[in-house]
Amino acid sequence: MMNALRLxxxxxxxxxxxxxxxxxxxxxxxxxxxxxxxxxxxxxxxIADARREATRRIxxxxxxxxxxxxxxxxxELEVLWQDVRFAARMLVRDRGxxxxxxxxxxxxxGANTALFTVMSNVLLRPLPFVESHKIISIWGRExxxxxxxxxxxxxxxxxxxxxxxxxxxxxxxxxxxxxxxQPPAGEVSEVQGARVTSGxxxxxxxxxFLGRTFTAGEDEAGSRAVMISHQLWQQRxxxxxxxxxxxxLIDAQExxxxxxxxxxxxxxxxxxxxQIWVTFARDREPLGASPPATTRRDAHFVYAIxxxxxxxxxxxxxxxLNAIARDVATKHPETSARFxxxxxxxxxxxxxxxxxxxxxxxxxxxxxxxxxxxxxxxNLLLARSNMRLKEIAIRAALGAGRRRILRQLLTExxxxxxxxxxxxxxxxxxxxHWIVAWLPPNFPRLTEITPDARVLSFTxxxxxxxxxxxxxxxxxxxxxxxxxxxxxxxxxGANSSRRGRRLRHLLVVTEMALSFVLLVGAGCxxxxxxKLESGSAGFNAQHLIAANISLADPGGLEAPDRSARFYQELxxxxxxxxxVDSVSAVYPLPFTAQTMVADFEIIGQRIPKPDWxxxxxxxxxxxxxxxxxxxxxxxRDFDERDRREGKQVVIINDTLARTYFPNxxxxxxxxxxxxxxxxxTPEREIIGVVxxxxxxxxxxxxxxxxxxxxxxxxxxxxxxxxxxxxxxxPLIQALRRVVxxxxxxxxxxxxxPMEDYLxxxxxxxxxxxxxxxxxxxxxxxxxxxxxYGVTSYSVMQRxxxxxxxxxLGAQKLAVFRLVVSEGVRLILWSVIxxxxxxxxxxxxxxxFGYGSGGNESSTxxxxxxxxxxxxxxxxxxxxxxxxxxxxxxxxxxx
Amino acid sequence: xxxxxSLQHGEMHGYGIAKRIQQLAQDALTVExxxxxxxxxxxxxxxxxxxxxxxxxxxxxxxxxSLTRSGRKQLxxxxxxxxxxxxxxxxxxxxx
Numbered sequence: 001m002m003n004a005l006r007l008x009x010x011x012x013x014x015x016x017x018x019x020x021x022x023x024x025x026x027x028x029x030x031x032x033x034x035x036x037x038x039x040x041x042x043x044x045x046x047i048a049d050a051r052r053e054a055t056r057r058i059x060x061x062x063x064x065x066x067x068x069x070x071x072x073x074x075x076e077l078e079v080l081w082q083d084v085r086f087a088a089r090m091l092v093r094d095r096g097x098x099x100x101x102x103x104x105x106x107x108x109x110g111a112n113t114a115l116f117t118v119m120s121n122v123l124l125r126p127l128p129f130v131e132s133h134k135i136i137s138i139w140g141r142e143x144x145x146x147x148x149x150x151x152x153x154x155x156x157x158x159x160x161x162x163x164x165x166x167x168x169x170x171x172x173x174x175x176x177x178x179x180x181x182q183p184p185a186g187e188v189s190e191v192q193g194a195r196v197t198s199g200x201x202x203x204x205x206x207x208x209f210l211g212r213t214f215t216a217g218e219d220e221a222g223s224r225a226v227m228i229s230h231q232l233w234q235q236r237x238x239x240x241x242x243x244x245x246x247x248x249l250i251d252a253q254e255x256x257x258x259x260x261x262x263x264x265x266x267x268x269x270x271x272x273x274x275q276i277w278v279t280f281a282r283d284r285e286p287l288g289a290s291p292p293a294t295t296r297r298d299a300h301f302v303y304a305i306x307x308x309x310x311x312x313x314x315x316x317x318x319x320x321l322n323a324i325a326r327d328v329a330t331k332h333p334e335t336s337a338r339f340x341x342x343x344x345x346x347x348x349x350x351x352x353x354x355x356x357x358x359x360x361x362x363x364x365x366x367x368x369x370x371x372x373x374x375x376x377x378x379n380l381l382l383a384r385s386n387m388r389l390k391e392i393a394i395r396a397a398l399g400a401g402r403r404r405i406l407r408q409l410l411t412e413x414x415x416x417x418x419x420x421x422x423x424x425x426x427x428x429x430x431x432x433h434w435i436v437a438w439l440p441p442n443f444p445r446l447t448e449i450t451p452d453a454r455v456l457s458f459t460x461x462x463x464x465x466x467x468x469x470x471x472x473x474x475x476x477x478x479x480x481x482x483x484x485x486x487x488x489x490x491x492x493g494a495n496s497s498r499r500g501r502r503l504r505h506l507l508v509v510t511e512m513a514l515s516f517v518l519l520v521g522a523g524c525x526x527x528x529x530x531k532l533e534s535g536s537a538g539f540n541a542q543h544l545i546a547a548n549i550s551l552a553d554p555g556g557l558e559a560p561d562r563s564a565r566f567y568q569e570l571x572x573x574x575x576x577x578x579x580v581d582s583v584s585a586v587y588p589l590p591f592t593a594q595t596m597v598a599d600f601e602i603i604g605q606r607i608p609k610p611d612w613x614x615x616x617x618x619x620x621x622x623x624x625x626x627x628x629x630x631x632x633x634x635x636r637d638f639d640e641r642d643r644r645e646g647k648q649v650v651i652i653n654d655t656l657a658r659t660y661f662p663n664x665x666x667x668x669x670x671x672x673x674x675x676x677x678x679x680x681t682p683e684r685e686i687i688g689v690v691x692x693x694x695x696x697x698x699x700x701x702x703x704x705x706x707x708x709x710x711x712x713x714x715x716x717x718x719x720x721x722x723x724x725x726x727x728x729x730p731l732i733q734a735l736r737r738v739v740x741x742x743x744x745x746x747x748x749x750x751x752x753p754m755e756d757y758l759x760x761x762x763x764x765x766x767x768x769x770x771x772x773x774x775x776x777x778x779x780x781x782x783x784x785x786x787x788y789g790v791t792s793y794s795v796m797q798r799x800x801x802x803x804x805x806x807x808l809g810a811q812k813l814a815v816f817r818l819v820v821s822e823g824v825r826l827i828l829w830s831v832i833x834x835x836x837x838x839x840x841x842x843x844x845x846x847x848f849g850y851g852s853g854g855n856e857s858s859t860x861x862x863x864x865x866x867x868x869x870x871x872x873x874x875x876x877x878x879x880x881x882x883x884x885x886x887x888x889x890x891x892x893x894x
Numbered sequence: 895x896x897x898x899x900s901l902q903h904g905e906m907h908g909y910g911i912a913k914r915i916q917q918l919a920q921d922a923l924t925v926e927x928x929x930x931x932x933x934x935x936x937x938x939x940x941x942x943x944x945x946x947x948x949x950x951x952x953x954x955x956x957x958x959x960s961l962t963r964s965g966r967k968q969l970x971x972x973x974x975x976x977x978x979x980x981x982x983x984x985x986x987x988x989x990x
Binding site for chain 2: 002003006007010024028029031032035038057058059060061064068070071072
């Protein structure tokens with residue numbers, strides 16, 4: 001080992017300091033000669049004789065110098081350096097070829113590396129918790145049949161699972177939310193946070209940065225302990241290491257800070273970064289007249305995670321939990337209607353479930369582009385090596401060994417690959433930034449996507465692989481060519497053998513077929529995207545602003561009344577502002593992550609409770625439908641008559657009306673949605689039907705929706721929706737002023753135009769289609785270059801023959817057809833191959849939710865036409881040049 | 895091995911080593927003197943000798959070679975091997 005190092009160091013020195021080494025060798029020998037000469041003179045010889053004798057004795061000086069150089073000189077390294085310099089000269093000489101090859105490689109490598117960065121960081125990198133592969137998400141399900149919807153747990157169900165399971169060392173529950181905080185020396189603001197049980201931090205394994213985590217006792221009602229994030233600690237508590245007096249107001253109650261989490265700690269992973277963590281203590285206290293949410297088995301709002309015991313498999317854990325769930329369902333049939341089974345999934349897989357198929361598809365597409373790029377470069381290299389055969393034959397004749405030639409040619413392809421790889425890496429870094437900028441904010445692990453060592457080694461690996469892949473075959477052929485035959489032949493390139501031509505054709509067909517498949521995929525995605533974008537959300541999102549507002553202190557028992565009164569006063573004040581056209585409030589806002597879902601009983605139809613249909617529910621104030629511009633189809637809107645104590649009413653959407661009241665008029669019928677703010681779920685009369693709104697996202701199926709007037713379901717968190725033509729800033733100022741006047745403690749937060757929410761909803765399909773279309777375009781471009789290259793090359797080879805034909809009177813058109821026929825045949829083959837592959841691949845595409853039936857065939861036909869056109873142009877150009885050639889020059893060409 | 899031996903007692907330049915070997919072998923060996931230099935460089939490359947420029951006693955610049963610690967170890971090793979080899983050959987040749 002040490003020897004090898006010393007050897008390399010010596011060689012490196014010899015390479016870099018060639019002059020010094022030469023001088024040293026010469027000086028040593030000169031010294032020796034001098035000394036010997038002087039000794040000889042001392043023995044009595046004449047000066048000339050002395051010198052002659054010394055020179056004779058020392059031996060063959062050039063040979064000695066050579067031998068010394070062999071030992072101390074650059075050796076292998078120098079040969080390598082010579083090869084590199086030669087390769088570089090060759091590449092510079094054929095600038096056009098080099099440029100195309102480097103660009104092709106850069107595009108292929110860049111695309112792959114960018115996507116691999118995203119994939120590696122999102123799908124592969126373990127979550128930053130202790131042994132994160134043991135952390136499992138636990139969901140509730142209606143039955144243990146495959147494919148049933150998963151849902152959150154209710155608090156009592158969670159407690160049962162926690163107490164009775166035998167597969168987990170610990171289970172923790174959590175629910176994310178937004179909180180209004182006021183730190184000791186600061187102003188009120190709204191932050192993202194989560195309610196957690198004390199078991200959560202044990203499951204995650206992360207130790208706090210300062211202080212401690214929750215104890216089991218702090219889960220009980222009455223506790224007011226909070227843990228804060230490192231960022232919050234630095235910003236609002238001045239990084240004070242003493243926590244004994246640290247307190248803050250959260251939702252108008254005082255909490256004491258018991259711990260600070262480390263800087264990069266992020267939980268729940270799927271939401272925006274939480275700044276505070278509290279226990280479910282407050283949920284255990286009654287709110288208004290209703291019992292605490294933590295005692296209700298029909299309020300499913302708890303997410304759960306658990307840490308598997310060692311040597312317990314996830315399936316076994318799921319079976320264990322299933323048994324408990326079944327037991328619970330038997331004991332509490334009424335309230336545990338929906339919870340009869342459990343689903344377990346590793347946390348990382350769970351988080352990335354929604355994006356994994358798309359990412360994998362994009363990676364597949366990037367690999368296709370990479371293959372196309374490699375095939376392109378291989379083709380180019382084959383053609384080029386053919387042309388250089390004569391030159392190489394000369395060098396072999398002058399004494400270059402086969403291995404040396406092979407090594408030189410491989411160095412060329414390695415240099416090409418390194419160039420392409422470096423440019424590709426730059427492209428990848430830029431591409432990654434670009435992708436991250438376009439991803440929607442709720443993309444899992446968005447902030448963790450950065451290039452890392454894994455990606456770098458991946459790039460190096462594929463760079464080396466490409467150089468071996470496309471460089472080896474031509475190099476081998478060149479090194480083992482028949483020297484004599486080549487030197488004797490007339491043309492400057494070998495007559496291409498049958499096998500060589502077939503190989504090149506095969507490569508071109510492969511390229512085009514791959515591009516075909518990519519184009520079809522892109523076409524399907526783009527069609528689906530267009531359908532999505534042109535579909536209606538159900539309301540007019542333009543000039544519409546949404547802003548969250550929460551009452552700081554809901555007020556315990558009187559909460560619903562206070563909320564109702566607050567909003568009843570606030571909204572008319574806002575409506576009076578000159579900047580505002582119309583205003584209303586709603587909870588929850590469509591197109592956000594907030595949802596409220598209620599099962600409802602249809603009075604008159606005898607359906608048992610477990611089978612009650614489900615609807616998305618909204619609490620709205622007056623003027624909601626006008627502000628959102630949702631059409632009122634039947635009946636009337638809510639008005640001042642619908643007060644808290646009055647008749648309980650509800651408005652339903654078109655889908656609900658058509659699904660559950662198909663042949664009758666829903667107006668006047670009664671349903672009982674399981675929503676309440678007081679513990680009582682009254683029957684409500686349907687007084688109106690409105691148009692559908694795709695609240696869960698443009699790509700989702702339309703669900704039934706119910707709207708309840710705010711006074712009758714008074715939530716203290718609402719989202720204001722304001723229609724206004726005015727610029728954003730002045731509007732926000734005006735709104736803030738009004739809200740401040742009414743309640744200084746209620747901040748206005750999360751203000752953004754509705755269009756932003758719609759854009760975020762569509763961001764991912766848009767990015768997917770955009771990327772796939774880019775890949776497809778690159779692939780088509782490369783294939784076109786491939787076809788162009790092949791045709792040009794064959795034209796060049798046959799120039800002599802074409803010249804003779806022209807001279808003998810052939811029509812230009814005939815010559816054109818002659819050349820083009822070869823290219824057209826290739827194109828037809830590739831189109832056929834591509835269609836076959838595309839047909840087989842369409843079920844895959846459907847798996848990603850895009851494309852359906854007829855769309856695909858028309859897309860395939862369109863792509864066929866496109867590729868045929870592109871291919872014809874690509875081989876038409878050289879053919880046109882050939883036909884217009886000067887016959888004399890062509891014949892004279894050797 | 896001969897070079898290592900001649901450096902055993904101190905550092906020397908190339909010419910000195912040549913003269914010394916000639917002296918010790920009492921003219922029984924004639925080594926082509928030039929081949930000394932590649933050999934010296936090989937020894938240096940393997941870490942058994944090290945070289946540095948210094949002024950000779952006639953005030954001329956020359957490369958002086960000296961044994962390193964591993965060089966001394968190597969010398970001992972080779973001496974041992976040589977003794978064993980020559981003893982064996984001697985036994986064979988002297989047997990009747």
